[in-house]
Amino acid sequence: MSTDIPPTEVATDGRRARGDVTRRRVAREAAMIATVSGLDSITVGLLSERTGVSKSGILTVFGSREAIQVAAVAEARRIYQEVVVGPVWSEPAGAPRLRALLDSWVDYLTSGVFPGGCFIAATSVEYGHRTGPVADAVRRLKREWIELLESELAAAGSPNPVDDAFRIDAYLNAGNTQDQLSGDSSWSGTERAARLALEVVPA
């Protein structure tokens, strides 16, 4: 689902277009904040400070703090599609695409797309056991990622795509956590995670 505004709508409804730009900018900032201090730390006041959009402007666009949190997850998904998954989609399904995906995941983390590391890692743990629309959005995003790994592993001829997807996802999360914990700018956790994950991909 793209959040891009079709050109005709921009031309015919300037107010809506401006609302969409505000929505996107606020949602993006909310996603950034979530990786550093959690989805719970998102407040309208903080977002107003960071984006320069007034509090009332933010509330007009979103309606509620919960809607902002859900939009933050949607924006993170969009970023994820754009920087991690999209660039490898031209690779053949299976092992080549998985290898490219691991490279692209390392780039995504080491280039600091999100200031607090992996968005899915941060929010899955924070919202894991909760209920409601924010938790559902987090769960869907995590599920979608695992299913992508499972499907590519199956295409690569893995004898057990579910176990192997679990392994790869586990390594990537652990590498992210390790670098976050140690403040390690050599990204040794991320590198180790990718190296061990590569061993799981069928040759």
Next chain:
Amino acid sequence: MSTDIPPTEVATDGRRARGDVTRRRVAREAAMIATVSGLDSITVGLLSERTGVSKSGILTVFGSREAIQVAAVAEARRIYQEVVVGPVWSEPAGAPRLRALLDSWVDYLTSGVFPGGCFIAATSVEYGHRTGPVADAVRRLKREWIELLESELAAAGSPNPVDDAFRIDAYLNAGNTQDQLSGDSSWSGTERAARLALEVVPA
């Protein structure tokens, strides 16, 4: 480091003993809360509500909210020693102790010692990239756990204890996250994690 009160001190200084009981009860409740909604969600008001100790009583014992958060990590470490590590210490170092440790870890999670799953998993992600005494305590606890795995894997004859400890820790965290996300009371994530971790232990 034990937080138990030596019997003579209990007899000679009732005020101190009462302070220690309060400290322990509040720290324990704080650790429970941290697994569900994070160390950041700990407030003196919430702890007062949950433990029946007055807010001023809590502040007299701890002095600050940060001191409560640090005490929560120390209490979690104590619980961890008591229910996960202590019971397997009589096993021979290496593979037998690692296998017992994995069993004991599954019991720890499935018996619901903490309402929000693994304390180390929850707090490492929350405090990973922060600085200060709480983050330092979280980092020390995580580091201690990894070093335990590395040392037992070395004793078990693993060709690469650092990689293998990373693998086992990654599986356990991923299993915990999966069960928390899915609300899966069959603990299939935890079981899968332990099964895959067991394959890493040298035969």
